[in-house]
Amino acid sequence: MDYSIAKHALTNKTILVTGAGDGIGKQAALSFAEHGAQVLLLGRTVTKLEQTYDEIIQAGGVQPAIIPLDMMGATKQHYVDMAETIEGQYGKLDGVLHNAGLLGILSQFDQIEEDTFDEVMQVNVKAQFLMTQALLPIIKKADKGRIIFTSSTVGHHGRALWGSYAISKFATEGMMQLLADELSNSTVRVNAINPGATRTTMRASAYPAEDAEQLKTPLDIMPLYLYLISEQSQDLNGLCIDAQPK
Template identity: 40%
Template sequence: MSAAIPAGYTPAAGLLQGRVVLITGAGAGLGRATALAAARFGATVILLGRTVKKLEAVFDEIEAAGGPQPAIYPMNLAGTTWADIFELAETVEREFGRLDGLVHCAAHFKGFTAMTEEAPKDWLEGLQVNLTAAYSLTRQCLPLLQQARDASIVFVTDAVGREPKALRGSYGVAKYALEGLVKGWSQELGATPGLRINSYDPGAMRTELRARGFVAEEVQKLPGPDAAVAGLLYLLGPDSAGINGQALSRS
């Protein structure tokens, strides 16, 4: 059973004031919406994504709204190496000296198909973006997060990660593995004061990625990513202190 974000949760003004938050997949969809909201509530946001033009657009929106100046870190998670991730963690420490939040919004699939039909390249790429890169990025940033007084790691997941379904391929396998990662890693990190790690299912959203996977669905009738942002703000901020190793869902 998954837990839920408190019904009607409303973030307080300045909820993330003074915090540094790294968000993957920040150029579009839920990542973009989360970055804009986190900045609006006071966070300095590090925008990680593969398309510079999209990241620049989010950067400009944050600055136009008067939020703390964000940072852009272009990275294609499909082809990243451990050395790339290590360099990212070093850059964050050098430029910011701290990290208070890490949100894994990046997701990847080219379409859903049977296990026996998914091309080997697509299988490997799906596991790389949806699982391995998220793990390695968390691992390399962990020392900085452990230094924070109140830090949060959030893996954005999917209903298929909690109840596997046919025809979800490497995407479904990766999301299922992420749920296990959160459970195991949260137990290992349980002794670290102020550090929590959880998964969050934002539910069905109106995004380009959703439209790609559910071609027969009327995606335009779904709520936009903004509908799921309050839950992520809750998990990033002090209101979720003590919540660790949980599989949460949009209320």
Template identity: 35%
Template sequence: MATNDFLAGRVILLTGAGGGLGGAVARAAAAAGAELILCGRDQGRLETTYDTVVADGGPEPALFPIDFGGAAEADYERLAEGIETDFGRLDGIAHLAAAFGGLRPLASFTLEEWQRTLHATLTAPFAVTRACLPLLQAAPDAAVVFAADRQAASGAAFWGAYGAAKAGIETLSAMLAAESGDGLRVHALDPGPLDTALRRRAFPGGDPESTPPEAAAAACVRLLGPDGRDFHGRIVGPDDLTTRD
């Protein structure tokens, strides 16, 4: 994989790092020089992402397994404390973790399923950001990138708890951007339909509009770096950034 120094010297936390988009962002961010902290529920998938990053010649990432569907406040605090102890700084977070079981009517959800999906997809990004906020505010050019999904958040039928959570992500991102002023940069990236396991759960027969996650990963890296300054507080897609040099 080609490398550059776009994120050199920056420490970046990736949630959902074992997923399709998360793995692609990890490779792109490491190739850009970032030191990575990989978070996710599945230890084995995190190790796969770790191996891929190292095989590409990137810096060895740190692994922090955490189940965002049921994590408690102490888990988020332990994550932030570990980052401060091991790295002494944090320059960005990409919130890529989500829970989605497929398209289904609202009436089919149990309360436990609904709450777990909301926790993993909406509450956890808030909790991680809140716990890490002192580290982000101490960095000279920190950024938080939330993964948006405007199709799911539109109110269309059958997107269920995931759709409600993604609508909340748009609001959460806008609120944090408004409260951050000119300090911490906040972005929401809508990658569009991607060829990932999550998308295949929505369209088991295949989605002809889906694309490989690499373009979205490149856009996420751009938002984490200096180019993101022009997109503070906005929901953007990969095409908004990939044309930049």
């Protein structure tokens, strides 16, 4: 399938990107802005978000907003307050890319520490659940709202030693499918992306001996992200699409 959109397809769209300070999240924010979107940059490290902000401005993009938030410690009220602030400033939210995630520690199932499991599930599942719940009313106010989750190959088929991360991605895909089904009669579309092997910090920590130069860059896989966040993806709902199909 040809995943391409017009140069200004995201003009007048307000899009929230989590984990926007690094890797795929940063590139998605830059690419969304390049296509006309006003991007809300969410992350826990303000200096990294400021770098993304500066690059968008330097490229002539619409002035983005920075939302400093640590998903590990954020409560339901934090997300409710955030949604109210977004609604007050922008009136609606056209899309959210749930990109932020925690790898945890790769280990055998019987060696997964409870603390590690809790941390991964908090960031990868519960925080995204609470955030989506809070944002749904303002996403529904958009003409064609978009919600994109991030899965993984190990969220399709369980793989030995991938521990908490794999479990969290199975949960992510289930949450996406459930939400997509509930919203199927609306104009909101809910899908997930499996980025595949991509040149990111998380990938390097999982595969330290791998030659990163052989991997696709975040920019290489952006056509799918742009397509799913745009109005052109109206016919796609409840799918997890591989950005690098074999």
